[in-house]
Amino acid sequence: MKKLILSLLLLATSAVIVEAQDVQKKRRDAVLNDKKHFDIDSYWVYDDFEKARAEAQKTGKPLLVVFRCLP
Amino acid sequence: MLDLTLFQFDFDLSFSMFFMNADKTIYGRYGTRSSLENAESHMSLEGLVDALEGALLLHEGYPENAPFLKQKQAAPTKYKTPNDYPSLRGKFGYELDYGEKVVQSCLHCHQMIEAERLVYRNAKQPIPEKLLYPHPLPQTIGLKMDIDTRGTIKEVKPNSEASEAGIKPKDVLVTLDNQAILSVADIQWALHNAPNSGVISATVQRGNNYVQTNLRLNPDWRNKNDISWRVTSWELRRMGTGGLVFEPVSNSEKAQFKIASENLALRVKYVGWHGAHNVAKRAGVKLGDILVSCDGHDEHWTTTQLLGYLASKHKPGEMVPMEFLRGGQRYQVQIRQQ
Numbered sequence: 001m002k003k004l005i006l007s008l009l010l011l012a013t014s015a016v017i018v019e020a021q022d023v024q025k026k027r028r029d030a031v032l033n034d035k036k037h038f039d040i041d042s043y044w045v046y047d048d049f050e051k052a053r054a055e056a057q058k059t060g061k062p063l064l065v066v067f068r069c070l071p
Numbered sequence: 072m073l074d075l076t077l078f079q080f081d082f083d084l085s086f087s088m089f090f091m092n093a094d095k096t097i098y099g100r101y102g103t104r105s106s107l108e109n110a111e112s113h114m115s116l117e118g119l120v121d122a123l124e125g126a127l128l129l130h131e132g133y134p135e136n137a138p139f140l141k142q143k144q145a146a147p148t149k150y151k152t153p154n155d156y157p158s159l160r161g162k163f164g165y166e167l168d169y170g171e172k173v174v175q176s177c178l179h180c181h182q183m184i185e186a187e188r189l190v191y192r193n194a195k196q197p198i199p200e201k202l203l204y205p206h207p208l209p210q211t212i213g214l215k216m217d218i219d220t221r222g223t224i225k226e227v228k229p230n231s232e233a234s235e236a237g238i239k240p241k242d243v244l245v246t247l248d249n250q251a252i253l254s255v256a257d258i259q260w261a262l263h264n265a266p267n268s269g270v271i272s273a274t275v276q277r278g279n280n281y282v283q284t285n286l287r288l289n290p291d292w293r294n295k296n297d298i299s300w301r302v303t304s305w306e307l308r309r310m311g312t313g314g315l316v317f318e319p320v321s322n323s324e325k326a327q328f329k330i331a332s333e334n335l336a337l338r339v340k341y342v343g344w345h346g347a348h349n350v351a352k353r354a355g356v357k358l359g360d361i362l363v364s365c366d367g368h369d370e371h372w373t374t375t376q377l378l379g380y381l382a383s384k385h386k387p388g389e390m391v392p393m394e395f396l397r398g399g400q401r402y403q404v405q406i407r408q409q
Binding site for chain 2: 024026027028031033035045049053056057061062063064065066067069
């Protein structure tokens with residue numbers, strides 16, 4: 001009986017670890033795909049405030065700075 | 072790494088915008104949240120468009136309008152980057168690692184609120200009210216805004232700070248504390264930096280007229296700002312309640328339990344069970360128990376008021392008596408403050 005409980009506990013722990021790794025992977029992919037998307041998008045400046053500021057100075061336009069936390 | 076001498080916003084948010092000049096002057100902010108479930112209840116595309124149009128007007132009028140922007144700029148801070156907080160020092164790099172470990176290299180914004188509270192907590196000093204109840208929503212002073220506009224007031228709560236200042240529904244909030252208002256986030260920024268008690272000015276447009284008024288902020292006005300939904304409240308729960316999450320008990324339920332409607336009743340809906348979050352569990356508190364007294368107080372409190380009281384009135388290591396109701400019987404425990 002003790003062995004059965006231990007096995008079930010190990011199984012449950014393994015399932016939790018696998019799920020956590022899965023969440024980590026999804027978040028990593030979301031961030032990297034997001035960066036990839038914006039790297040080829042000339043409309044937005046990604047993660048480079050000074051570059052955006054230089055562009056705003058050159059054009060005389062205001063800046064829209066967006067902070068996002070990807071899920 | 073985030074420049075905290077420039078970018079200060081509600082760090083419990085997962086989305087925030089700044090409208091700025093290239094010289095780093097901030098015209099306004101956009102992005103508001105008040106619950107975990109309904110993240111977008113204070114935002115709309117129409118509201119964002121209106122705020123952006125307002126930002127363009129401010130850009131056209133800059134720098135002549137600089138006096139109305141002065142207080143929208145970041146407040147003085149001794150922490151120039153998140154890495155400067157003692158509890159975060161050395162935990163994150165100054166740049167994101169866009170490789171396999173990109174998620175781990177990214178500091179969560181809410182960690183900055185927690186880190187700043189810890190500065191006070193670890194020094195055994197009360198956490199300042201501004202830091203306990205950050206970025207108060209307009210409803211804290213009795214305003215419900217039309218989220219499709221930059222500042223139109225939809226409702227004014229009777230007997231609130233706003234109603235006592237003579238503000239009316241359909242008024243357009245143009246300035247608050249001498250700051251041009253473009254969004255709910257701008258109202259929150261003005262309130263965040265308002266005094267704990269005192270007076271702040273407001274200008275509303277009513278038809279074709281502009282009306283100047285003053286809002287009187289009475290002591291404790293900040294604790295009407297609900298913080299229970301915030302991620303950062305997990306840490307306050309650890310510090311004060313030993314890991315308990317509460318939900319309100321309705322007046323009809325209170326009557327069943329013979330608790331007067333004006334008295335405290337908060338039901339335990341989650342009991343922390345590991346690490347430093349299991350203090351209440353180890354003291355014997357269980358799911359479904361009802362908190363009826365805390366430190367001798369049995370007046371009606373919200374979760375926000377309970378967390379705020381514990382964080383501001385008690386230091387780590389102190390024991391706080393709490394009384395709970397379970398199966399019709401009252402029992403008392405001592406909860407060690409952390």
